[in-house]
Amino acid sequence: MPTDFRGSALRVEEHLRALARCSASPSGITRLYLTPEHRAANGLVSGWMQEAGLEPRVDETGTVIGRREGSDPSLPPILLGSHIDTVVNAGAYDGCLGVACAVEAARVLAREGATLRHPLEVAGFGEEEGVRFGVTFLGSRGIAGTWTPDLYEAKDREGVSVRSAMRSFGLDPDAVPRAAHRIAAYFEFHIEQGPNLAASGVPFGIVAGIAAAKRFRVTFTGKTGHAGMTPMAGRRDALCAASEFVLEAEEEAKRIGRGAVATVGDLVVTPGVTNCIPEAVTLTLDARAGTDEDLEELLSRLFDRSRASAARRSVALERDCYYSSKAVACSEALKEILRSSVREMGFEPPEMFSMAGHDAAAIGEKYPVAMAFVRDAGIGHSPKEHCDAEDVARTVELTVRAVRAADAILP
Numbered sequence: 001m002p003t004d005f006r007g008s009a010l011r012v013e014e015h016l017r018a019l020a021r022c023s024a025s026p027s028g029i030t031r032l033y034l035t036p037e038h039r040a041a042n043g044l045v046s047g048w049m050q051e052a053g054l055e056p057r058v059d060e061t062g063t064v065i066g067r068r069e070g071s072d073p074s075l076p077p078i079l080l081g082s083h084i085d086t087v088v089n090a091g092a093y094d095g096c097l098g099v100a101c102a103v104e105a106a107r108v109l110a111r112e113g114a115t116l117r118h119p120l121e122v123a124g125f126g127e128e129e130g131v132r133f134g135v136t137f138l139g140s141r142g143i144a145g146t147w148t149p150d151l152y153e154a155k156d157r158e159g160v161s162v163r164s165a166m167r168s169f170g171l172d173p174d175a176v177p178r179a180a181h182r183i184a185a186y187f188e189f190h191i192e193q194g195p196n197l198a199a200s201g202v203p204f205g206i207v208a209g210i211a212a213a214k215r216f217r218v219t220f221t222g223k224t225g226h227a228g229m230t231p232m233a234g235r236r237d238a239l240c241a242a243s244e245f246v247l248e249a250e251e252e253a254k255r256i257g258r259g260a261v262a263t264v265g266d267l268v269v270t271p272g273v274t275n276c277i278p279e280a281v282t283l284t285l286d287a288r289a290g291t292d293e294d295l296e297e298l299l300s301r302l303f304d305r306s307r308a309s310a311a312r313r314s315v316a317l318e319r320d321c322y323y324s325s326k327a328v329a330c331s332e333a334l335k336e337i338l339r340s341s342v343r344e345m346g347f348e349p350p351e352m353f354s355m356a357g358h359d360a361a362a363i364g365e366k367y368p369v370a371m372a373f374v375r376d377a378g379i380g381h382s383p384k385e386h387c388d389a390e391d392v393a394r395t396v397e398l399t400v401r402a403v404r405a406a407d408a409i410l411p
C-alpha cells in the first residue's frame with residue numbers, strides 16, 4: 001500500500017462504515033432520496049467536509065456540496081463526486097466510495113497546502129439510483145441544470161411526489177434551477193460493480209463513456225386453445241414467439257460485441273395455465289451499448305428478426321419504449337489525465353464502457369466529465385461489494401493526482 005495514503009484509507013473506511021449506519025434497514029443498506037437517512041448522511045458528510053477544509057452546504061435538490069475557493073475567482077470549479085443514495089439492501093461502496101475518497105482527497109490537498117487556481121467542490125448526490133421516485137440523477141441533473149417539469153411530479157410507492165417530499169425535507173422545489181452552476185471538469189470514481197478489473201488484475205479502469213440504454217415492453221399476441229385438443233400445426237403460441245425473441249436478443253447483443261448487452265428480465269404469460277396455449281406474453285427488454293449507433297443497430301436487427309419470426313407463427317408483436325438515454329462520451333482530455341495518473345502509479349488501465357448509468361452521464365450532457373472504475377473484490381449492488389484497503393488508498397491518491405493535473409492543464 002502506498003505509505004502516504006494508508007491513513008487516508010483507514011479514514012475513508014471509517015467514513016463508509018458510518019454512512020452505512022444511515023440506513024432504513026438493519027441488514028444491508030437502504031438509504032433513499034429525501035428520507036431521514038438521507039438527511040443523516042448529509043449531516044455526516046458535511047462534518048467530514050468541514051474537517052477537510054471544505055465549506056459545506058446542502059443545495060436546492062438536497063445534494064451535499066463542499067467547496068474550497070481557488071486562487072482565481074473567475075474560474076469555475078473542478079467538481080468531484082458521486083451519489084450517497086442507495087438501492088435497497090445495498091453495499092457500502094456504491095457511490096459512497098467516490099464521495100468519501102473525494103472528501104479525503106480534499107483533506108490531503110489542504111494538508112499539503114496545495115494552492116489550486118480553480119475552486120474545488122465535492123458533491124454527494126441524491127436519487128442517482130431512482131429507487132424512491134423511479135427517476136434518476138436528480139442531484140446531478142440539478143447541477144447540470146437539466147431538470148424537467150415532469151420530475152417534480154414523479155411519485156414514490158406511497159404516492160408522495162418529488163415536489164412534496166422536497167418540501168418535507170425543507171427544500172423549495174421552485175428553487176431547483178439555482179442549483180445549476182458552471183463546472184470546469186467533473187471526475188467520478190466509482191466501484192466497478194462487475195468482475196472485469198478483478199479478473200484483469202488492475203485496480204482502475206478508465207471509462208470511455210456511459211452507455212446508451214433503452215427499455216421496452218414487448219407484447220406478443222397469438223391465440224389460446226386447449227393444450228390437448230389443438231394440433232401443433234397452425235398454433236399461434238405467443239410464448240413460442242417470445243422464446244425466440246429472448247434468444248434472438250442474446251444473439252444480436254453478442255453479434256454487435258463491444259460490450260453491448262441485452263436482457264429479458266421479466267416475462268408474463270397469459271392466461272398462464274398449464275393446459276392452455278399461451279395467448280399473450282408481455283416481456284421487458286433492457287438493451288445497452290457503448291454508442292447510440294451500436295444500440296440502434298442492435299435494436300433494429302433484433303426487431304426485424306423477431307417480427308419475421310413472430311409473423312411465421314401468426315403472432316403479433318407490439319413494442320413500447322418506456323426508457324431511453326443517449327450515450328455520453330467522457331472528455332478525451334480528462335480521460336488522458338486519469339490514464340497518465342494511473343500509469344504514474346504503476347498500472348496500465350484498460351478503457352471500458354460503463355454499461356450502468358452514473359451521475360457523470362447527467363453532468364456530461366453539459367460539461368466535460370471523466371470517470372474511473374475501481375476494482376470490485378465482491379459482488380456489485382449487494383452487501384457483498386468490497387474494495388480492498390490498498391485500492392481505497394489508491395483511489396484517494398488517484399483523486400489527488402487528477403485534481404492537481406486538471407488544475408494545471410484546464411484553462
Ligand SMILES: [Zn+2]
Pocket residue numbers: 083094095128190
Ligand atoms: Zn452507483
